[in-house]
Amino acid sequence: MMSNNITITIDGIACEAQEGEYILNVARANGIYIPAICYLTRCSPTLACRICLVEADGRRVYSCNARVKDGMNIVTQNEAILEERRAIMEVYDVNHPLQCGVCDQSGECELQNYTLELGIDSQHYAIPDTKRGTADWSSVLHYDAGLCIVCERCVTVCKDMIGDAALKTGPRGGDPLDKSYKATMPKDAYSMWNKLQKSVIVPSNGTEYTNCSDCGECTAVCPVGALTERDFVYQSNAWELRQIPATCAHCSSGCHIYYETKHTAIGNSKEKIYRVKNEWNYQSLCGAGRFGYDYENSSAVKDKTAFDRAVAALQKADTIRFSSMITNEEALMLQTLKETQGVRLVNPDARAFQSFLRAYAEASGQGIYPDDFKSIMRESDFVVTVGTKLRNDNPNVRYVFNNIQKMNKGAGIYFHPVGDALVPTFGKNVETFEHKPGEEELAMHLVLDLFADREALPDSVRKTIEAYHEPRTRTVTEKVMEEVTVTETDPETAEEKTVTKKVPKTVEKEVEYDHNGLVEALGGDAEHFDEIFGKMMNKKESFALILGEDLYFHPRADNLARLAALIEDVCAMKLAMVPPRSNALGVALICDLDAEATGYVVGYNAPGDFILSALGTGDLDMPALNQQEGTLTNMNKRVVPTNAALPYGGYELNDLMNSLGLGKTLTVDWTTSLPEDRGFVAIDFDALPNGYANDGQEHRGYLLDVPPAEKTATEIAPFDGDGVLEGQIAYRCNPQRQFSDFTDKAHQIFEPFALYASPEKAEELGKRVTVVFDRGSLELDVIVDERIRGDIVEIPDFQSNKNIYALFGDNRYATVTLRKGS
């Protein structure tokens, strides 16, 4: 997607733009205001509201879907346009309930704003109202059709960004418009009204309930009060809430969020988070980010005896075990403890990622993966993922994958052992490979085969790949026209005569093709893959490869890292990796992690002999991540700040450090000490910005600048098939919206700790099973996940006390025995 810089004029102001951009986005980037209701940046134009009407070179166009051309002259406002816009707003106000007094959106409602801005003080149009009720679409979504203006932003975002496509427009049952309006009304307002009068929003599966991931992004984008979070309905006016810019800490995406807080109740002035909001034009949230906000450690007090015991525990600790739900500053404190007191630091997920990054750095000479997910989403039109469960691991990676299909006319290949019903629906050019666990190396070889220049490959790899190719023949059916002689009787003369006709006939033909054994080994359709792939590659320019947690927890992780480095080297592909947990990347960069815990273990949000816990269940309370300030390193290689939304009454890790003589005044005083040789920059915490500019530029913290690593010659080992797992396999994977004990604590996240299986598998297993691993066993309820395909079952790890990491060991897959019943 190479683009050229051009200049256009908007309202007499010269603006720099890129060929192919929408007028609206250029105007916004240059601070010129054009009203728009239905348009969402990063999604396709809906053209429902028509209010973004402008004049381009004297011609009326909709700025949300008209692309700029060099030298274009645009007028955003004149009397005719204003008249049209006023008529549109009047139409939106027809029969809109006069309930601003009780509406949750009042004060931040776009219908209110535009009605006031355009000075609508009278109404010229009328139509009998239709009764439209309210509905609870899911455990979190509440829809009031009476307030809905059918801008379809929810439909658009669910399809183009989230990928669930769980909403659509349905019949409203309203009266048809009075024909006389057609002649008297402005044209756009009339056609907008015509459509509005026919539709409301309904779940797309034909039932009363949405079948979706409950991310709530539809509630965020709703311009009016029609779509709201169920728990927030009539709880608070928008203006009473205090917005606290922060960073979501549940997964490695590190999304920008606002916590909105207010006093708990009339009799309780303690701050409480009422909801989470996001800059939905630039950043989409998942269900955990939006609904999993109340995980604070609210009961913490300064317990001096517990504190003294904690200091003593830290002094005698041999090992500190911690989770990745930690700020960079705290990780640095733990690293300081390691350096001064020689404790071992144990964090299984970050360690696996760290060693993968290290192996990658040695093989590629780059300190860290070269690209980030934002640029992949913006620029790539062909995306390949290996080893990440797209629907569960990291919601934003899934959004990236889906958005590329929808917005960049993209294609995608999804390699994963667990079949998924949702991923193929993202686009018609999505291919999925349900390979066996352990065959990730073959998938990487296939990527090399498909995207690399054969000549640039090292000999051994080239030979491996070539060995999989062989010419074969396949049968194709073709339609040919065949001449047939038939005897017909003329109906009038009753004469028989022979006629020669051409009739279509299907014939089978043998054709030779290049049989790709890699595709076959990975469970793909080798016979037709060359055709499918040819179609996918049509007009594609920018390619991307995304690697995930399966590769870090893999018996041959180092070899996979080398393959990744080779792909990065010889293919013109962007490369990014999904850090396994919240701040796993930060921890991997800051801490030197050890493999095994020995001796006396202090756990920080993790099991141990003495537990420091932000959940309030340990031996000493710690602040949860919505109660402390600090920085997190997200998967886009950005160090982002987060602020404290709620008060905290107990001790922090920095207090413990102070007692050991290693502390600083504030936790955020550690920010400037983050290691510069690992890519961090010495910027004061208070100087870190946290927001977005009008053109979507991310001004949050700073980007990591990881120095290059020393490249050592590394050989890629051939695939030997030893690590391939057979039989009943369990996969360590959390349900959507669950990431850790913290999401589990939140009251709006309901997904239980259970075994998740495809409908057929669940049927076979019954209600409850005992899962027997090599290292132990576990009894779990069986829950159907409609979107899983195949035989592999998923076992979550979000409850740390279940010690699932120990059961699985260094692999995300395990061969297990499933015993029915209890």
Next chain:
Amino acid sequence: MSLEQFKNRNVGVQHYRMLDLSHTPQTGWGQFKQVVRRTLSLELFVGLKVTLREMTKALFFGKMHTTKYPFEKLPVGPRYRAIHEMKRLLESGHYRCIGCGLCEKICPADAIRIETAYGEDQRKQVQEYTINFGRCIFCGYCAEVCPELAIVHGGRYETASEQRASFSLFDDMLTPIDRLKEQKEFPGYGSVSPDADKRIHKTPLAY
């Protein structure tokens, strides 16, 4: 959004200024001297001069000015506006308040707090409503902003009680349901203006 407010962590370190009070005797002897000086100079009776004169008038000449509050109360003017009243709808008896929270927002003394919830009838319900009369400055903004004429200032002026809460709850301010017929409307301030019909554009109705 500005982050300034999050950056001031020096809570409690304000600049206090001490009042410059005139000196008081520090020693016991000094205090004794002050007492003797004040007692013997008969300053007390200078201060009590008017009081004694009025007492004499009241006791012996029948010129009593005192109202025996709380047994007697002076009538207040009809335009007097003090303690808030919550009105009900005359037809249904339901409280008028819709829980919009505008009074909470506009209150310059931050005295009003409201709690609302999604009711079983799918309407917004007022769960709890308080006015902190220790902070209320009786400016009347709440009554002015109320879109439903639900909150008004009434004639009750007694803001003393064993507990402030005893008249600041919603139910205490609400017109008792059995006295609905006695509920008075207040013309003027905050209510619909007499020429409202002239100033409102009529919305066309299709049925």
